[in-house]
Amino acid sequence: MPKLSYLKALNRALGDEMERDPAVVVLGEDVGVAVTHVTAGLLRRFGRDRVLDTPISEQAFTGFATGAAMVGMRPLIEFQIPALLFLAFEQIANQAHKFSLMTGGQTRVPVTYLLPGSGSRDSWAGQHSDHPYSLFAHVGVKTAVPATPADAYGLLVTAIRDDDPVVVFAPSAALGVREDTDFGALAPVPLGSGRVHRAGTDVTVVAVGHLVHDALAVAEELAGEVSVEVFDPRSLHPFDWAGLAASLERTGRLVVVDDSNRSCGIGAEIVATAAEEMRLTAPPRRITRPDGAVLPFARELDLACQPTRAQLRTAVEKAVRGG
Numbered sequence: 001m002p003k004l005s006y007l008k009a010l011n012r013a014l015g016d017e018m019e020r021d022p023a024v025v026v027l028g029e030d031v032g033v034a035v036t037h038v039t040a041g042l043l044r045r046f047g048r049d050r051v052l053d054t055p056i057s058e059q060a061f062t063g064f065a066t067g068a069a070m071v072g073m074r075p076l077i078e079f080q081i082p083a084l085l086f087l088a089f090e091q092i093a094n095q096a097h098k099f100s101l102m103t104g105g106q107t108r109v110p111v112t113y114l115l116p117g118s119g120s121r122d123s124w125a126g127q128h129s130d131h132p133y134s135l136f137a138h139v140g141v142k143t144a145v146p147a148t149p150a151d152a153y154g155l156l157v158t159a160i161r162d163d164d165p166v167v168v169f170a171p172s173a174a175l176g177v178r179e180d181t182d183f184g185a186l187a188p189v190p191l192g193s194g195r196v197h198r199a200g201t202d203v204t205v206v207a208v209g210h211l212v213h214d215a216l217a218v219a220e221e222l223a224g225e226v227s228v229e230v231f232d233p234r235s236l237h238p239f240d241w242a243g244l245a246a247s248l249e250r251t252g253r254l255v256v257v258d259d260s261n262r263s264c265g266i267g268a269e270i271v272a273t274a275a276e277e278m279r280l281t282a283p284p285r286r287i288t289r290p291d292g293a294v295l296p297f298a299r300e301l302d303l304a305c306q307p308t309r310a311q312l313r314t315a316v317e318k319a320v321r322g323g
Contacts, residue, residue: 004181006174009149010038010116012186013156014076018046021074024160025050027061028078036080038116062088062113066096069109074160076112082119082130082169093139096165108163114156118169119210119259120295120302129295129302131260133169133208137237138264142166142191144235147212149179151234154189161188171259173210194240196247200229203253203319206244206270207232211257211307218313226320236266244270245278252281253319257312262288282322285315 004012018024026039032053034040043051054061058079065075079085085092096109120129136143142164146152152170159166197212198219205228207215212232219228231247233239248254254274258267267286274284287307289295295302 001180001182003178004149004153004183006149006152006170006177007037007116009153010114010156010170011040013153014038014160015042015045017157017160018042018050023072024074024076025052025068026076026078027052027054027065029054029056029080031078036078036116038078038114058084058087059091062091063095065111066091066099066109069096069111070099070107074110074112076114076160078114078116080117081128082115082117082132083127085113085115085132085167089135092165092167093136093141097139097141100164109165110160110163111165112156112159112162113165113167114170115168116170117172117175119171119173120306121172123297123299123302124295125297126294131169131171133167133236134260134264134266134269136167137239137266137269140237142235143169143237144191145169145171145209146234147174147207147209147232149177150181150186151189151195153186155191155234158188158191162191166191169209171210174213177210177213189234191235192238192240193234194243195232195234196229196243197232198228198230200227200251202227202251203255203316204229204231204244204247204251205312205316206254206256208236208258208260208266211259214307214309214312215257218309218316221313222316226316228316241273241277244274248274248278248280252279254280254284255312255315255319256284256286257307257315258286258288259307260289261293262286262291282319285319287311287315
């Protein structure tokens with residue numbers, strides 16, 4: 001089978017949806033020249049009426065997309081840098097997200113917000129390295145974090161077709177992932193449907209986004225000593241709580257690895273919900289960035305703030321053996 005890269009999967013999903021539905025349009029800075037490669041070839045295929053380069057004003061074009069969605073379009077906004085979501089947070093969380101609820105479903109706002117490069121890239125420093133997906137899950141905006149090319153394709157397609165706003169975080173560390181793919185089998189992936197990448201019986205590792213690949217590597221390292229189940233939620237709101245509960249019925253132990261800040265993060269929510277509602281035979285553990293972390297420019301310090309495979313391996317061993 002041919003290889004599909006994560007970036008090409010996003011590009012393919014967007015192109016397929018623009019071909020399928022003439023209401024789908026793309027907005028963002030430098031989308032015409034495809035500076036992030038996600039929109040490569042789309043200007044040539046669909047023209048400037050549907051691939052719109054915007055001024056450098058996130059508040060302006062995010063608000064514009066809300067209005068366009070309310071009159072029947074399906075805009076996708078590409079944000080080059082995750083911190084730019086902070087500028088547009090009010091437009092998304094307080095406006096686009098609430099219109100359908102405050103009108104009793106009479107108004108729909110089908111906007112997709114795509115972050116093709118969320119999280120740290122080596123030495124991109126503090127204002128370019130955030131992973132703010134927990135903020136959107138907290139306020140109830142549909143939020144997806146794909147780990148693989150097939151899931152990147154399927155979740156982006158689902159987001160574009162959804163009648164509500166959806167934020168799709170494509171982690172920088174996943175963009176280079178490639179996998180054997182049957183292109184004919186690519187399909188939408190439902191929000192709220194987790195995926196077990198590897199079955200196990202001793203401990204469940206919940207990994208968000210690119211950390212799925214680290215979790216699989218640690219599970220392979222520990223094979224023969226510890227049976228690790230790797231659970232990928234794929235979307236953080238809605239979250240597949242039933243899928244996690246089923247996994248914990250098999251293992252009884254939980255480790256969460258999440259490349260975002262510790263306090264009030266999605267890792268804390270997963271641990272708390274599991275402790276309140278699910279079967280645990282040992283205290284749950286989480287590996288995250290430090291509390292309140294701002295990633296520095298210095299590469300060594302940048303890497304020191306991010307979860308590591310060594311940290312995950314230690315947490316798994318402690319969860320199974322105590323200590």
